[in-house]
Amino acid sequence: MRQAELVVVANRLPVDRDENGGWRRSPGGLVSALEPVMRTVDGAWVGWPGQAGLHVDEFEFEGTRLVPVTLSAEEVEDYYEGFSNDTIWPLYHDVISVPRYRREWWNAYRKVNERFADAAAAVAASGATVWVQDYQLQLVPQLIRERRPDVTIGYFHHIPFPAYGLFSQLPWRRQVLEGLLGADVIGFQRTADASNFARAVHRQLRHETRASGIRIPREDGTIRVALAKAFPISIDTASYIEMAARPDIQQRAIQIREELGNPAKILLGVDRLDYTKGIRHRMKAFGELLAEGWLSVQNATLVQVASPSRERVAAYVQLRDEIELMVGRVNGTYDTMGHTAIRYLHQAFPREEMVALYLAADVMLVTALRDGMNLVAKEYIASRIDNRGVLVLSEFTGAADELGSAVRINPHDIEGVKDAIMQAVEMAPAEQGRRMRKLRKRVQEHDVQAWSRSFLTALATAREANAS
Ligand code: GDG
Numbered sequence: 001m002r003q004a005e006l007v008v009v010a011n012r013l014p015v016d017r018d019e020n021g022g023w024r025r026s027p028g029g030l031v032s033a034l035e036p037v038m039r040t041v042d043g044a045w046v047g048w049p050g051q052a053g054l055h056v057d058e059f060e061f062e063g064t065r066l067v068p069v070t071l072s073a074e075e076v077e078d079y080y081e082g083f084s085n086d087t088i089w090p091l092y093h094d095v096i097s098v099p100r101y102r103r104e105w106w107n108a109y110r111k112v113n114e115r116f117a118d119a120a121a122a123v124a125a126s127g128a129t130v131w132v133q134d135y136q137l138q139l140v141p142q143l144i145r146e147r148r149p150d151v152t153i154g155y156f157h158h159i160p161f162p163a164y165g166l167f168s169q170l171p172w173r174r175q176v177l178e179g180l181l182g183a184d185v186i187g188f189q190r191t192a193d194a195s196n197f198a199r200a201v202h203r204q205l206r207h208e209t210r211a212s213g214i215r216i217p218r219e220d221g222t223i224r225v226a227l228a229k230a231f232p233i234s235i236d237t238a239s240y241i242e243m244a245a246r247p248d249i250q251q252r253a254i255q256i257r258e259e260l261g262n263p264a265k266i267l268l269g270v271d272r273l274d275y276t277k278g279i280r281h282r283m284k285a286f287g288e289l290l291a292e293g294w295l296s297v298q299n300a301t302l303v304q305v306a307s308p309s310r311e312r313v314a315a316y317v318q319l320r321d322e323i324e325l326m327v328g329r330v331n332g333t334y335d336t337m338g339h340t341a342i343r344y345l346h347q348a349f350p351r352e353e354m355v356a357l358y359l360a361a362d363v364m365l366v367t368a369l370r371d372g373m374n375l376v377a378k379e380y381i382a383s384r385i386d387n388r389g390v391l392v393l394s395e396f397t398g399a400a401d402e403l404g405s406a407v408r409i410n411p412h413d414i415e416g417v418k419d420a421i422m423q424a425v426e427m428a429p430a431e432q433g434r435r436m437r438k439l440r441k442r443v444q445e446h447d448v449q450a451w452s453r454s455f456l457t458a459l460a461t462a463r464e465a466n467a468s
Helices: 029-040 073-092 103-123 140-147 173-180 191-205 237-244 247-259 279-291 314-334 351-360 375-383 414-426 429-445 448-467
Strands: 004-012 015-017 023-025 043-048 059-061 064-068 124-133 152-156 185-188 208-210 213-217 223-230 265-272 300-307 342-345 363-366 390-394 407-409
Touching: 004 029, 004 103, 023 059, 029 043, 029 448, 043 103, 064 103, 073 103, 073 314, 103 124, 103 140, 124 140, 124 448, 140 152, 140 173, 152 448, 173 191, 185 191, 185 448, 191 208, 191 223, 223 448, 237 247, 237 351, 237 375, 247 351, 265 279, 265 351, 265 375, 265 414, 279 300, 279 314, 279 414, 300 314, 300 351, 314 342, 351 375, 363 375, 363 414, 375 390, 375 429, 390 414, 390 429, 407 414
Parallel strands: 004 043, 004 124, 043 064, 124 152, 152 185, 185 223, 265 300, 265 363, 300 342, 363 390, 390 407
Antiparallel strands: 015 023, 059 064, 208 213, 213 223
């Protein structure tokens, strides 16, 4: 088979197994971001097929070569659920939950990162571009560089990069920084993340950091420059606009409102069930507004989609219990036969249903305590082709850097969240339109295709700079 000019390396392949043992395209934003690029070059995608112990040979899917990396059940536990989701995830989200540092997990992480790097090194054509995705694979850039000094390497970090005071807790902080520095371009969601990274590199490795990049001395005395910079990710905006214009989806939005008993206002939360998303803070604020009589179940319902996530990690099991206790209490106190306070859905829905929910929602609540970007906020905006609806947005999301016309909140300040919810519920249509038009302009001009283009352009520039 021909070697690939562009190799994407991500924890997951862009496909899911279907009932018949075949493959279907997974719905993620990254997949639609890279699809146009992959179609124009000889592309390959290296990733885990999603099932422990599943061994599959490489195969071609919709014109892209897919290279599966096999993980044993034990590796899924240690590398994925352990080090990725119980060490790095909580640490990088400002220790909202306590990170666990276990040496077996780190050893598995290293070993699995090597396997991904081997697979990528084997498929890349001479002088190819390799683009590594996210925190599960932080060692891969350097491991690829060691194997294939001829390729250009990019890395994009989808989650926050924490301040040095927190990052320095990590027993393997040097190895992680060295792993990331193997890339020519290291992309982050926000400028603050890129600065935190540069500072960690300076404190730990003493490399000089300039505006033009981080200067890494090579063994032969020359310098290699790695660029650490913000490339805020976005969504496939056109596909949301298209879905929002579909009569069947608009009809479904009307039906959702009817099924909820026609409340005057529908508030909506959509999140993976994750402790970073501030679901409890949002419910607390909503519950207090009901208790104090500012809202009633006849005039307001909160729909909370909490899609199942990482269900074998203890912190997620506990969070689910806490949230479900809270929903039970609020609903038990305020529900009537015909109206509910919180319609809680611990389920995953098709994208069409999500867009119908976005269309039905008068107020979208994004109350994350820490979030790399938060695509839900952008999806809501893209879907509001009627220029109505209000986005309440936590300032601790990457999205807050771009979406200045949202109603901003500090989710820790429950009184502030209550005020923001009331401001959103009572906002006049003209004011909604004024804000929504500005927000829509941003997500239309800056979609996920623009994101991948700008990253790949920076990578091409870095290649030229380091070659000269
Ligand atoms: C990470 C970073 C960063 C959710 N439930 C359902 C469903 N979803 C979709 C949403 C959205 C996506 O999942 C979630 O993306 P977010 O950005 O909100 O959050 P994370 O999953 O934490 O993503 C984050 C992102 O990476 C990209 O860089 O923004 O900060 O944490 O697209 O719509 N989709 C469907 N059914 C569901 O039930 N179909």
